[in-house]
Every structure is written in C-alpha cells, then in structure tokens.
Amino acid sequence: MKTNIVEVLEKQLGAKSWKKEIINIGGVCDSYQPEEEKYGLMRKVLALMIEYKNPVTISTKSDLILRDYDLLEELSELTYVNIAVTVTTMDEKLSTLLEPLAPSPEKRFSVLQAFKDTTAITGLHMMPILPFLTDSPQNLNQVLSLAAECKVDYTLPSVLYLKGETRKHFFDFLACNFPEHLDPYRRLYAKGGADRIYKAELYGVLTPLMEKYHLSGDYMKPMETKLPRQKQLKLTDFSGNPNGVGFFKK
Numbered sequence: 001m002k003t004n005i006v007e008v009l010e011k012q013l014g015a016k017s018w019k020k021e022i023i024n025i026g027g028v029c030d031s032y033q034p035e036e037e038k039y040g041l042m043r044k045v046l047a048l049m050i051e052y053k054n055p056v057t058i059s060t061k062s063d064l065i066l067r068d069y070d071l072l073e074e075l076s077e078l079t080y081v082n083i084a085v086t087v088t089t090m091d092e093k094l095s096t097l098l099e100p101l102a103p104s105p106e107k108r109f110s111v112l113q114a115f116k117d118t119t120a121i122t123g124l125h126m127m128p129i130l131p132f133l134t135d136s137p138q139n140l141n142q143v144l145s146l147a148a149e150c151k152v153d154y155t156l157p158s159v160l161y162l163k164g165e166t167r168k169h170f171f172d173f174l175a176c177n178f179p180e181h182l183d184p185y186r187r188l189y190a191k192g193g194a195d196r197i198y199k200a201e202l203y204g205v206l207t208p209l210m211e212k213y214h215l216s217g218d219y220m221k222p223m224e225t226k227l228p229r230q231k232q233l234k235l236t237d238f239s240g241n242p243n244g245v246g247f248f249k250k
Helices: 005-014 041-052 063-078 092-098 105-115 137-149 164-177 179-188 196-212 220-226
Strands: 022-025 056-060 081-086 121-129 154-159 235-238
Touching (some): 022 041, 063 081, 063 105, 081 105, 092 105, 105 121, 121 220, 137 154
Parallel strands (some): 022 056
C-alpha cells in the first residue's frame, strides 16, 4: 500500500512543470481493491484532483468506487472524468473462478448505471475475452446489451494476449480448471497472440453486436469534446509502479 501517495501526488500536482495531464488511475493495478475500503486513499486522492481540477480516467472492477460517487460527480463538473469498468462475462461462477477477489458482474454494471446520468464519461472494458470461455455469441451479446442499457460512451473489447510469466500462469490455471482447453490454447497461442483466423471470427461476431447496440469503440471522441487538444496527447499512470513512490510516464 502506497500510504504516502497523497503527499507525493500533491507535490507533483503543485509543481510548475505539471500541465494537468490526464492521470490514469488503475491502469495497471486496480485502486479499488478490497484493502482500499480500510485505507481510504482514493477519497484523499480525488479531493486533490478536485483542488487542482486535474482530469482523470479510472479503470476498475469494483463497486467500491460508488463510495466516492460524490467526489467523482464534483470532479466531473470541473474537468474530464472517465470511469471504465471491466466486465467479460455475466456467468457468476466463471467470474468468481477467474477473478476471485472481484465483485460480481452485476455489481460492476451497477457502477455504470450510477454514473450514466452524471457528466462523467463511462466505458465498458470487455477485456480480455477468453477463447472457449467467454467468447460465445450468447455471452458477448449479454454483456454488450447491458452496456447499451447503461448508455456507456464507449466499449473496448479485446482478446486475451499471453506471453512470459502470464502465459505460464494461465496455462497452469487451465490445467487445473479447464484441462480440455489446454491443448486448444497451445495451438491457438503458438505465439503471444491468438491466430488471425480466430480473431477474424471473433470480431465477425463482435462488430455486428456493437452496431446492433449502437456502441462506439472510440474512447477518444468524448475526450475531445471536453479537453483542449494539447492535453489529450499525454497520459500519466500512478498505480502500478513497483519501484517508485507512485508515478511513472506511460
């Protein structure tokens, strides 16, 4: 836990060299993990963002973000706020197996429902889509239809990428839980990404569904309406740097 994040953040936001770049919170490591309920760091972080009117984008899988609804609503009236929620399946049993510490898919969609009537931009991150597990037309349709009900500003679907330690860990997971998919995955992921034929078939299903529900894959467009162009080109991420006190450039 970066318990000094508020002090470090205030120094950077107050520096003359800081140009109010968009800060991506949760791009590497979710800032609303269970321990956040105990530490409450995000309320202090958001209070600083309000003070400095600094734009943010927040990516999360947790409905704990609703605790900070008041601060996020206030910040969205001052500057650009993007709230992105990750949902890849509506199957609660599968979701619990894949993400044991994350709230249910229903609770995550409750976040998008709650913020749809604010001035915050909302987005669905349907990533990663897992071949043979979450890529069925029925599941894709269900997730995207719920995104449309929440009137999200954009939807970003993306298929699983496997490389290095992540590849080994995921294959171990398959061997324990879905051994029947292990060999198909090895064939499909002979390299880091799924083969072209699979991707073409997947997006052949996704694209018509996106069109059916009038969902946009353009996350930049909402940004362009609220921020000067020079501030759209830079993004700073604090949340996942294991060696620093809190900040690194992306």
